[in-house]
Amino acid sequence: MCVTDKVRCSHGTRMMDKAEIISVYGPDLHWEHFEEAIGNVKAVGKDMKYRFFENYFDIPALVCCAHIVDILDEENGEPLKKYDFWKDVNHSFGENYIPTQFAKNAGWFFPRLKENPKTYLQPSSNGVKDWLKELKGDKRVVFLMTSSAIDFAGLVIEIVLGSDWRNYFDIYITDAKKPGFFTNNNKFKSIEAGIPGKEVNSLEPGKTYSGGNYADLMKFLEKQTRKSDPKVVYFGDSLCSDSFPAKVYGNWDVVLVLEEMEAEGYHPGSKDILEPKRKVPKHEVCLSTTNIKNLTALRWGTRKDSTQVNLNHCFPEELSYCCGFIQWKFISVIALPVFDRQELISDKEYLVC
Template sequence: MLVVCLSHFTAQTLHTAFQFQLFPQHRGLLAENCGIYFPEIKRDPGKYLHSCPESVKKWLRQLKNAGKILVLITSSHSDYCRLLCNHILGNDFADLFDIVITNALKPGFFSHLPSQRPFRTLENDEEQEALPSLEKPGWYSQGNAVHLYDLLKKMTGKPEPQVVYFGDSMHSDIFPARHYSNWETVLILEELKGDRDWKPEDSEPLEKKGKYEGQKGKPLYSLSKKWGSFFTDSISGLENTEDSLVSTWSCKRISTYSTIAIPSIEAIAELPLDYKFTRFSSNNSKTAGYYPNPPVALSSFETLTNK
């Protein structure tokens, strides 16, 4: 039995210059229209949010119809989560998920003990009593990965259900989910967007390809004029020696803690549910886990190192 966990915002829904997360000290600010941000996003959410592509909504329904358990985990509070998801996914978004967890306070959700971070029920978006364990699906606040996994065992009837966690933050999502919970992790990496012209490989029929394969790439995200490539860096050599290319710290973390890395969920939404991805592994090429293609800078780097 497969369990699919999604971190909030993994579909790149916000196109503001920042992602505003609600932490405990901000509780109630949305309802009270505090500051500038909350009244503005309530007044005109379409100005700041992208609606989720229909292909992603269809993908979520397909997963659920196939018997997968879907979980949404966000560090935002429930009222803010509902506001955004109503616009992004539709007013029936909660029906897409078996479990919704708000105010998860990641990465603590994964690293803290159950006694440190119990689940709490919600009433009118206000947190209620702490729960000694999680007994049934529903909408909860705070919590911990241990009690969530115990519930998933009950729901699946499996002693070790397989969990695939999608997230766009190495710090809050990918590293803790892999390090503390040993879940499979899919990194949503926007630096892969527009990195190259995506072209279908001859080895597979076009109907098995994701939406982005075969489409012309957009301007580079992974190469900053100020900082250089997100994936590789150049180290000055000693006297009379050439500069050498090395993988960046961020690049090494991707292959260490991610099962695969994709530019967006939309990139895989039209693939068959049983599509076999090549994962990051010490037995594979360093670029093997990137889908649909590895970044250009990393491909060039690997070519040079293999010469």
């Protein structure tokens, strides 16, 4: 695994030294499949050739894969020339996370979540709820879009926003299959008796749908706003499923909610609240220099880019893959560790984590 094409690489959990990295990637330290991997970001299902581990939800699987490499190498007495365990890891993903497992109460993940959801889910603050109401009251169209199926999404959002969660949105889209949502032609389906039903040709406000595609959603937004090509600001927490496709294929402005930033010392301060309006947020860093050094030295490092932020936050030699990916084609208008009534920056100032 190589975190960037120039900085840190590991084989399994063992970090590689500079000479070993050069022997694998050449003197230019360039991974020959990088461009192909970037082009594969939007792929889903059988078309997915590369798996991106990008957030708290799936990074444990990356560590699992690294340990599998260690075990296979130990059994072989030396590093293998080829590894063929991904199909088994992918099968375990299906056993635990495939949407149909929720209704069956099967696997490990869904049953434990359903037993005590409040152990794993944190309700939104009143600030977020008030902000959503303000958006609707200001004649904007507010939509909720998730790739989760209707049953799982319903459980999560009722804990997060409460039983009246429908009051915060004009339309609800489940099983969106992001990032493919932005490039495919899947039809929207109505939700009937809690499950996807018939295909629909147009969307109606106040209803819940399954699947769909970017083009049909934009038609709905144009109709509701009475504007051609309405401006969309999209909040998401995934680089590959939210930020990249929404910006590159949808031309939406994107706010990336990246909670890992909080662990790296980037904390919203008291001045970030929405008063006065149009105020550019300022942030406080709560980690000491020693803590930052320790953090950036850990294994595969952080997501920060010291060339773009205050050098007290991180160091030039610690440019991370994720930070470069965030910067690539400016796929985020702004990145935040948490969202609680944050004011959007009106002049598109690109802040990187």
